Amino acid sequence: MKISVIGCGRWGSFIAWYLDRREHEVTLYGRASSSHLKRFREERTNGLITLPETVQLESDLGKALESEVIIISVNSQGLRALMQEIEPFKVRNRTFVLCMKGMEISTGKRLTEVVEEYMEDTSAVAVWLGPGHVQEFYRGIPNCMVIDSRDEKVKERLIESFSSDLIRFYYGNDLIGNEIGGATKNIIGIAAGMLDGLGLSSLKGALMSRGTREISRLIEAMGGNVLSAYGLCHLGDYEATVFSQFSHNRKFGESFVRGTEYTSLAEGYYTVEAIMKISEEHHVDLPICRAVYDVLFHGKDPKETLNSLFVRSLKEEF
Template identity: 30%
Template sequence: MLGAGSWGTALAIQFARAGRATVLWGRNRAQVEALARERRNCRYLPNAGFPAGLTVTAALTDALDGVEDVLVVVPSHAFRQTLAAVAATGVALKGLAWATKGFELETGLLPHQVVEDVLSGDVPTGVLAGPTFAAEVAAGLPSAMTIASARADYARRLAESITTDTFRAYTSTDLIGVEVGAATKNVLAIGAGISDGLGFGANTRIALLTRGLAEMTRLGLALGARRDTFMGLAGMGDLVLTCTDDQSRNRRFGLALARGQRAEHALRDIGQVVEGYYGARSVHQVASRLNVGMPIVEQINRVLYEHVSPHDAVAALMRRPVMAELV
């Protein structure tokens, strides 16, 4: 498990809970020493003790030595760098998966395309995504997610190895759809936070969710995804979760902006990566390149980077020409 943030730690706990010997790697040696000493991640998940089958290390070669599957759980801006570090070790990978979300900002590539760009060899790969908060997974509360791979047998093997009485994984072969859902929902969650923070009400929230799902689907179809993926856990499920619960960093960021807090101050106060802040720009760039209409994402991008007020952004959305809903 590469990445000792909240989500990487939670997934490491869950794999170990399911009976897999699991190694959690973090690049910060002092942090890793604290994890080993306390047998919990006191910064992110202080109430979740580590199962006996979970060990920690700051040495990447130790984390990769003899493992069957490598799971990368780092922010999107560190994904390529982490993959390059893995490649530099010369370790022959047997399977590689990731829970990293978002398009690469500089290239517009989805995570699986970055993997193809950095790593060589015929290695089974897959992505883990879906409506799950780290704290609830770490606490053992009933949860479900999607694991997608072009190789159905690999997705099934990963799903079987993480499933327990309180955690259920479903499989998919639609890598693109699952990744697009994971990238887009964080951006829309910022919009939901802004909307609720300004007191726009339930009507506004459900309109944003429904039309946001339509935008997510349009982008996914343009990139080769399957429509039905967006009606499942990694699409609608993750969108609703992230937009409606304050455990979502992206939603909390939107709420802070609605209170008038500057973006840099809100990011600092949250203290963890807010993927949607960076994702707004990358999703908007990809949609523009493909000529895919994503007006909500466009207005969120304008609020974040062009200093447009949320009220003006909403007005711009409401003044758009009347059109058929299902297009």
């Protein structure tokens, strides 16, 4: 299969490395100005991943779009701008696979909805979600992930082509639930990091339990399957997001409450703003997401705000 990966950051470069191992014809695309692409061209490595010579490096978007499968791994808030760049090429019969987890702040749309605005009717879109960190995959530590799409044939083809002993893919059957679950687990990750930074790590068990229930209500309100929150897209990704030393969102939350600078991308920061808009539209109470939002965007005291989550009025657990 001829595959192009758009986005040569940490995750995109891993995907190129992984799919090359699956014996696909892989091209990794980055802008000509990309420092990541420049380093790969000079050294074939970014410090985490070393790409074999069989992975082609490309800075010409038109050439990258010649592949039948286009995997996108960019900042979620930059997806629309990328699709606007792709639209003039009028590519047909392509499969777009999104490997990011987030929501568009300006519209509150899921990322597949953004892509569908620009792709031709003959093309399809899928999502690749679930737990796992580049550092662990590259060392040969396996994990399970999920691929979902409204197009059953596309989903089946991708899973059969991408599955290996390193990543076992499951068939998703709820695109709404999987996208929302994947995006919001980053918010829970930030909350977990805040608890770590405040010395309240023992509350992370309660955070996981209540967080999953909270997101399941949102998924249900949006027309998805309530059980999706308990699958690989959300609860199944908690170990990698809530506890792992490699979790950007957890580390961002910890750094934030400690007042230290953190410069890596934490998608949950952007997602929580979009989720607040969606929760109002669907009239769903999201106390954990609201607490994270209030701390990040309204200057609320982290310890007081997070503590208040666990001393709310007495109520039934379920």
